[in-house]
Amino acid sequence: MDDEFAFIDSVTPTGTKQEGLVVGIGDDAAMYQATEGFNQVICVDTMVEGIHFRKDTLTPYQIGRKVLAINLSDIAAMGAIPRYFVVSIAVPSTWNEEELQEIYRGMNELAERYNVDLIGGDTVSTNSALVLTITTTGEVEQGKMLLRSVAKPGDIVFLTGEVGGSAAGLDLLNKRGLEGPYTEEEMTLVKIHQEPKPQIEAGRILAEIKERVALNDVSDGVASEANELATASQVTIEIDAQCLPGQLTTSYKTREQALEWALFGGEDFQLIGTTSETAFPKLVQLFKEKGIRLTAIGKVYEGKPEVWLKDRNKKGKLDRKGYNHFQKR
Numbered sequence: 001m002d003d004e005f006a007f008i009d010s011v012t013p014t015g016t017k018q019e020g021l022v023v024g025i026g027d028d029a030a031m032y033q034a035t036e037g038f039n040q041v042i043c044v045d046t047m048v049e050g051i052h053f054r055k056d057t058l059t060p061y062q063i064g065r066k067v068l069a070i071n072l073s074d075i076a077a078m079g080a081i082p083r084y085f086v087v088s089i090a091v092p093s094t095w096n097e098e099e100l101q102e103i104y105r106g107m108n109e110l111a112e113r114y115n116v117d118l119i120g121g122d123t124v125s126t127n128s129a130l131v132l133t134i135t136t137t138g139e140v141e142q143g144k145m146l147l148r149s150v151a152k153p154g155d156i157v158f159l160t161g162e163v164g165g166s167a168a169g170l171d172l173l174n175k176r177g178l179e180g181p182y183t184e185e186e187m188t189l190v191k192i193h194q195e196p197k198p199q200i201e202a203g204r205i206l207a208e209i210k211e212r213v214a215l216n217d218v219s220d221g222v223a224s225e226a227n228e229l230a231t232a233s234q235v236t237i238e239i240d241a242q243c244l245p246g247q248l249t250t251s252y253k254t255r256e257q258a259l260e261w262a263l264f265g266g267e268d269f270q271l272i273g274t275t276s277e278t279a280f281p282k283l284v285q286l287f288k289e290k291g292i293r294l295t296a297i298g299k300v301y302e303g304k305p306e307v308w309l310k311d312r313n314k315k316g317k318l319d320r321k322g323y324n325h326f327q328k329r
């Protein structure tokens with residue numbers, strides 16, 4: 001890449017979707033009009049080469065796509081409608097212009113799908129790894145936001161989709177790289193890791209029903225996220241291992257390994273939450289209509305902020321062991 005400004009021009013969208021946008025790319029800062037009656041939501045996530053991806057685990061297209069997906073996942077976990085995003089990219093000399101364009105192609109494809117506008121960013125060089133940061137904003141109707149702190153004893157713990165697939169996919173990629181070869185079954189897991197789907201529709205269903213819902217997204221594994229819910233709500237959560245919807249059936253892994261990945265693997269970007277026993281059947285019906293899998297995986301009890309795992313006749317405390325950036329590897 002030899003010209004920063006030409007690069008910025010090349011990634012500037014030609015049209016924008018949100019009505020509230022006042023100033024997009026091109027001035028000192030972007031500017032937008034908030035929608036009346038909505039709370040503003042904002043989150044940021046970073047992906048670092050060597051930590052969140054390598055050139056042999058994600059293609060440049062998938063890197064761009066995934067960093068926006070994980071941001072949208074946090075917007076979904078608040079029950080919000082995503083609106084705008086800004087991108088910061090630190091580029092080492094080992095990455096060429098074509099790869100950068102591919103990163104933006106992946107980002108833009110997902111942006112199109114979820115109706116979000118790229119409204120700014122920052123481009124810098126670095127002498128180490130590629131670092132990609134996205135900040136996304138969203139809006140949720142006042143009073144409808146989905147917090148981690150509202151779980152109550154008696155609630156059902158639920159989960160959208162399936163968990164453990166991303167860690168399984170990464171395990172395969174670590175062994176065989178982008179080119180594989182992979183069976184169809186294995187490729188499904190690899191794709192879950194490479195192209196996670198943010199649960200925006202699920203988040204909106206949960207925000208729109210008039211029921212109390214506590215919610216979190218699964219970036220660091222079910223064990224970690226359930227502990228975050230328990231701590232924020234000051235309740236005890238019990239999860240039934242037998243109920244965890246994972247990709248348990250593929251021929252290449254054991255049940256123990258699949259359970260380990262579901263609990264501690266992370267990057268599934270599904271939603272984990274709780275709601276009352278009376279509200280839960282309504283959720284099941286709404287999710288069925290939209291074709292989104294929703295599973296009851298446990299219950300909430302009065303007690304210390306802890307998570308317990310029940311597996312057949314055994315029961316043990318489930319510590320907040322998931323992906324931890326400051327843990328020695």
Ligand SMILES: Nc1ncnc2c1ncn2[C@@H]1O[C@H](COP(=O)(O)OP(=O)(O)O)[C@@H](O)[C@H]1O
Pocket residue numbers: 045074219220
């Ligand atoms: N370096 C930081 N400075 C300030 N706040 C942070 C920092 N890192 C994380 N947070 C905040 O801590 C909370 C938990 O962050 P994180 O574990 O990354 O959440 P998530 O898994 O939802 O992305 C969030 O509210 C996030 O904004």
Ligand SMILES: Cc1ncc(C[n+]2csc(CCOP(=O)(O)OP(=O)(O)O)c2C)c(N)n1
Pocket residue numbers: 045046050051052053054057070170219220265266267323
């Ligand atoms: C090359 C590579 N090694 C390891 C991982 C596994 N990994 C990296 S970060 C992470 C957890 C999620 O990322 P984090 O930055 O903690 O997201 P957040 O909790 O902020 O949403 C996992 C499971 C990976 N995706 N790629």
Ligand SMILES: [Mg+2]
Pocket residue numbers: 044045
């Ligand atoms: Mg985060």
Ligand SMILES: [Mg+2]
Pocket residue numbers: 073074077216217218219
């Ligand atoms: Mg989150």
Ligand SMILES: [Mg+2]
Pocket residue numbers: 219220323
């Ligand atoms: Mg994390």
